[in-house]
Amino acid sequence: MTQKKTRLRVIPLGGLDEIGKNMTVLEYGNDMVVIDAGIMFPDEDHPGVDLILPDYSYIVHRKEKLRAIVITHGHEDHTGALPYLLKEVGTTVPILGTKLTLGLIAGKLEEHRIKKPKLREIRAGGHVNIGPFGFDFIPVNHSIPDGVALFIRTPVGNILHTGDFKLDQTPIDGRLTDYGAIASAGKKGVRLLMSDSTNAESVGITKSEATVGAALRDIFDSAEQRIIVASFASHIHRIQQVCDAAVAAGRKVVVTGRSMVNNTKIARQLGYLKIAEDDLLDAYSMGDLPPEKVVVLSTGSQGEPLSALARMANHDHRTVTIEAGDTVVISATPIPGNEKAVSRVINRLSRAGATIVHKGTAPVHVSGHAAAEELKLMLNLVKPECFVPIHGESRHLTAHAELAKLTGVADENIFVLATGDCLEISEDSVRIAERVESGVVYVDGLSVGDIGHLVIRDRQLLARDGVATVIVAIDRRTGQPTGTPELVTRGLSLGADDSTLMDEARARIAKTLTKTAREGATDSVVIQNAVRESLSQFMWEKTRSRPMIVPVVMEV
């Protein structure tokens, strides 16, 4: 009698061939653990969408198996889907993370009015058993403090999941990536390495966060008026370096922007940000501090139009106005897709007379992700049997797969997966099994998942050529039109006052209606289609555009 052995299923529900919404399922028999639960930020391909979640139906349908959600670090592309996921799977599932990670999550869940989540603090270097899995938490460096990699013992062998990481030899908080723990994991034997691919295309190594501090001190030394620094609100090490440079230059730090105010508060409370009470001010209580005594620490490094920095640039901030001679440091890099928005803010600041310092003109930013040489070192420390590159677009995953090959991972053991792929691992084999339900869920206003690709497509069409609504009244018995058709347009490529063309369009529709009536059509769908086609053709002939046509047939 052969008994079917249980297989471990590893299923990335996000983060592959995309940047963001990182989420991976580990499933073994009746037990399931989810690693990370992130969101993705929409771009111009998703008009009007507020947020993008991974489609986690696979988890919701098996929620009775869900033992825990383990979070590697506190960035929103790893934590942002938690409020939505918890609404579906309930708040009794434990959420494991380090102190800062949980501190940031707690704030987010509170905003969403999620009561009594089971937040379970883990210690980097610690160990936790969850069902059939044993988790070791390994400290790693990243652009947020307190990140961990996961060494996971499973019944079919060990997995190492790096989370997001870099290898910083001079980290701001002195907390090194634990090379010993990674090497020892490698010694124990790792069947599967899942490693961060974001910077796999970058040659060499990513510079230490400490190099930014030196650049900031130089800039602060020579600035004569106000200094404004914009950065990511979660980048506590960057914020620490801004604070240190400010205090060294005899300036107070003024914090502005909602997330910057919240995060500095949480980070100080939990001991991750060290600055004297006296040296830190709210933008509304800065009083009449002279410009040369101030460093403003601000949100808006991505060019967000409603951020504190954009408001300053637009003379729309309540207490800070950019003046000629001010120095603005953009201590960040634009996330792909935000380049133009950032440039727009820089242009506004230039016009206001500020001196702008950014990554292109001074070393005021470094990445939080490992570059090729660090990724190879990770591969060589771990010496995995199998490799799955995670966290990246196809180009990054493919580049990372190349690096794995160079370090000696066998070609057939490198799996470049897509979101929703399922890797099945048994004691003696690793194979790609059937894909699971996966994809994107749009959050738009109060609606979660109601709008789909069709609505997005409609919005794109509306944006391209506008909309023309035609209202025709039809005698319900004869199909004969009564009165002239109404035509209402928005966003069309004809001018609003092109009344001749509108008259011609009405005449064309009327002619179509006469024809359908003559043919005996009384069904409103038939009439709608005829009207749509006729107007669409008319618009193409006259304007070479294809507005969305919305025909409304009123039977009277």
Add this chain to the structure above:
Amino acid sequence: MTQKKTRLRVIPLGGLDEIGKNMTVLEYGNDMVVIDAGIMFPDEDHPGVDLILPDYSYIVHRKEKLRAIVITHGHEDHTGALPYLLKEVGTTVPILGTKLTLGLIAGKLEEHRIKKPKLREIRAGGHVNIGPFGFDFIPVNHSIPDGVALFIRTPVGNILHTGDFKLDQTPIDGRLTDYGAIASAGKKGVRLLMSDSTNAESVGITKSEATVGAALRDIFDSAEQRIIVASFASHIHRIQQVCDAAVAAGRKVVVTGRSMVNNTKIARQLGYLKIAEDDLLDAYSMGDLPPEKVVVLSTGSQGEPLSALARMANHDHRTVTIEAGDTVVISATPIPGNEKAVSRVINRLSRAGATIVHKGTAPVHVSGHAAAEELKLMLNLVKPECFVPIHGESRHLTAHAELAKLTGVADENIFVLATGDCLEISEDSVRIAERVESGVVYVDGLSVGDIGHLVIRDRQLLARDGVATVIVAIDRRTGQPTGTPELVTRGLSLGADDSTLMDEARARIAKTLTKTAREGATDSVVIQNAVRESLSQFMWEKTRSRPMIVPVVMEV
């Protein structure tokens, strides 16, 4: 008796605080010359727009004064508005340019069916008198051959307009920027220097185009299968280097993409591209050449979704399909705003198994614009009295102004202008005069200038939250509603099948109509406004979105 002296008016109608649509007017008494007539490419802020032209009403209103249009080089941001401008000012105005510049323009005008334009070839190093102006044409390097700077003698002093330039010490065609002519202009005295600011933020110097050739040869040497190179179709020197490297590697060059086919043809005919007939093939006549004997030269370096490269990546190209092991070289840099589109194509190519080489991984692209050290050299050669930075966003213009200050141009003689500003120069003064009519003109399908900011704004609103059309029938005497309101929506954040919400919305509108009827409203504008407000409020309450509401009142 004092006689009012004629002043020279220098008016940039585009290219300031924007990249593209470069155009400058020189006006002196009854004579006017226009330098360049470019377009700008629309981005996601201009949904559905095909092209953006400068608003050149100022020229059209004074067309009887227009003596010539002088074009510095053949890029579309310097030539693309010509077909539209000529339709307004007539084809009798001479267009001056070098041979290649005119060759490219001739093709463009033919497409627009503009008959018998007066194209007047100039020779770099040559001289032409136009009304009160004397033009000397000075060879400069750029990312297209045959570019010139303009040394212009005017009754109030000399102007030097650099066009777009870099200082390449080893240009592909051996044609150096004429340092002697620039120095001699400086010696004669230059009242006003107008200089290219695109790369004013970049430190150091821009690398020679020749460095790209070395990188291409290395890549071609090690590639084992097909090589595809995507670049700008107008970058003839780049194309020359691709051809040379291909021939050296024993490969034929296969050209694909409409503009690449057209431009290589024109450039060969005019003697700017040198490759044997035998070594150059059309994509449709490549027959069964083995992959290792081919270099495909393609459009699509900006990620354009319909380009040859995108088609290859999508398995949608008629003769070339990307196969695992192919090498794709993106020999270009994404124009700001195109980053995501380029990345999308790279991801598709990665998934198809190609090795991708781009600027981030090998030195396969250099800029065509001078960096800070070159700009300072230009300033020091010319030693102008006054300086106007041109061709750039505010950040670039401001950075260039700083460089001018460093080289000793007096602060009060540096004019950071905006599009539409007018600089008036007399024998003894230079001052900013009243602004002239200027701005953007949208080309959308067949419409030129019909759509304005309101239409664009409508499209943005439509894209964000969709549109809801409400049709209500009203008794024309009583104002009483007859029947139930019709509600048709597109792109809303409620699902298409959220029929309960739609029913509630109809009920809310009906209630509003009862109220307006009770209040005796019969005016359809009053009823429309009431309906709009009520539905808008309903949608905000229920979905936290603000679709565009189009109320239609039918009086029956």
